[in-house]
Amino acid sequence: MKLQVKLALYNTLTKLAVVLFTAIITLLAIERISVNHIEERLEKSHQQLIKNLSSTEINTFLVNQRIYTDYNILNQEYVLIKPVDYMQEVDDSLTYRTASRLVANTRETYRILSTRFNFKGHTYLLEIGESIESIQELKSIIKQFTLIVLMAALALTLVSDLIFTKYLLAPFYKIIDRKLIRVNDPMNFDYKKVDTTTQDFKLLDDSISLMMRKITAMFVLEKQFIANVSHELLTPISIISTRLENVMLQEEMSEGGENKIFASLKTLNRLKAIINSLLLISKVENNQFDKNDQVSIGEVIDEISEELEDRLEARNITLYNRMIYRHFMQANRALIHTLLFNIINNAIKYNLPKGNIVISDDLVNHNYTLQIADTGVGMDAAEIEKAFNRFEKLETEEPESFGLGLAIVKSIAAFHNIDISIKSDKGRGTTFLLTFNR
Numbered sequence: 001m002k003l004q005v006k007l008a009l010y011n012t013l014t015k016l017a018v019v020l021f022t023a024i025i026t027l028l029a030i031e032r033i034s035v036n037h038i039e040e041r042l043e044k045s046h047q048q049l050i051k052n053l054s055s056t057e058i059n060t061f062l063v064n065q066r067i068y069t070d071y072n073i074l075n076q077e078y079v080l081i082k083p084v085d086y087m088q089e090v091d092d093s094l095t096y097r098t099a100s101r102l103v104a105n106t107r108e109t110y111r112i113l114s115t116r117f118n119f120k121g122h123t124y125l126l127e128i129g130e131s132i133e134s135i136q137e138l139k140s141i142i143k144q145f146t147l148i149v150l151m152a153a154l155a156l157t158l159v160s161d162l163i164f165t166k167y168l169l170a171p172f173y174k175i176i177d178r179k180l181i182r183v184n185d186p187m188n189f190d191y192k193k194v195d196t197t198t199q200d201f202k203l204l205d206d207s208i209s210l211m212m213r214k215i216t217a218m219f220v221l222e223k224q225f226i227a228n229v230s231h232e233l234l235t236p237i238s239i240i241s242t243r244l245e246n247v248m249l250q251e252e253m254s255e256g257g258e259n260k261i262f263a264s265l266k267t268l269n270r271l272k273a274i275i276n277s278l279l280l281i282s283k284v285e286n287n288q289f290d291k292n293d294q295v296s297i298g299e300v301i302d303e304i305s306e307e308l309e310d311r312l313e314a315r316n317i318t319l320y321n322r323m324i325y326r327h328f329m330q331a332n333r334a335l336i337h338t339l340l341f342n343i344i345n346n347a348i349k350y351n352l353p354k355g356n357i358v359i360s361d362d363l364v365n366h367n368y369t370l371q372i373a374d375t376g377v378g379m380d381a382a383e384i385e386k387a388f389n390r391f392e393k394l395e396t397e398e399p400e401s402f403g404l405g406l407a408i409v410k411s412i413a414a415f416h417n418i419d420i421s422i423k424s425d426k427g428r429g430t431t432f433l434l435t436f437n438r
Helices: 003-051 056-063 133-181 199-248 255-285 297-307 309-314 333-349 381-385 405-415
Strands: 068-071 077-084 095-103 106-119 122-131 293-296 318-322 328-331 356-364 367-374 418-424 430-436
Touching: 003 077, 003 106, 003 122, 003 133, 056 068, 056 077, 106 133, 133 199, 199 255, 255 405, 293 297, 293 333, 297 309, 297 318, 297 333, 309 333, 328 333, 333 356, 333 367, 333 405, 333 430, 381 418, 405 418
Parallel strands: 318 356
Antiparallel strands: 068 077, 077 122, 095 106, 106 122, 293 328, 356 367, 367 430, 418 430
16 A cells, blocks of 8 residues: 555544544533433422422322322423322432333333432422433434534545645655665666655655765776776786697697687686676676667568577477567667577577477557467576576586576667566476567
């Protein structure tokens, strides 16, 4: 989940919790205040009733030991006086409770004042009740209003927070996009500052730029070191190789000596091939090649197929060219040839005897794509992840494998803005997918 959404949800939920807490407190306060107010009115009614006990109407009921009841027309209040067992010392304290009563065939919930009193030698139970339905209705209205307010506040808060956090975090996503995602080469890093007034994002921008400057310096030093060492090594290797070849031409050389010199020449050639590969990678990464050729991918594939014909026949591997598009691109033809040659050569090297290689192309989202699939040994996920690392190679009987072929492929692909990916299953072959970005 994006930081923007998380911040919006956090702000919304915290505000919702505050509003909900306030609403609950308000409901409880309203109920308590209303009940207190009702009890005060009940106590006043009780005092007034005690004063009026001798009135003609009430007196008649009490003298005849009958139950006296009275209620208003809306059933919001009622009075009940009924005789109970005589008690000489009666507890006349006032008690309150909430209970339902059937008054005039209507059951309602009342707040009830109860007490006992003696009158003319008899003990009576007095109940004065006042309906609290109005409080319940008020609470219900407040609940509905609160719910509507909460939903509206939730929606408005969520929308406003999303808009605000989007505006607030826009520089952050610009930094991530420009300074991290789009960076394929530290040499071409964009050091222009992202426009923002947020101090934290300025610090992040400056920190990434500072880190990239250090990485770029180390990257340049590494490439210079590889280029210099490679150049310095090639000259003495060539001299030694030439001298050994001259020694082999001497007629008095014994067979054992020739074998040792031949083995030494083989080692020197292997060393020279590695150095040339490292030099090639270094030059590609240093942008030391032009891209002025109009290259036909189909023609390059045809050339490579002819060049590798002997190897295909030697391993009894069939190559199917199923390309249907004529794609041209502005590139360095020699490098494109090297890139495709290494992939197809690998498809032969890691294929099974009597296996197949299928080369096909397609247009995906207006971008030309090339697939090179083999029926070879395949790779697992760990091997795919390390496939483009230098000196990383699969187990093979091929003596001339240095583990630099795919590293060269990766460098050339990046130089020409070609996306390259691998799909493979162990024992079920490998497919290289090249997407030529426009």
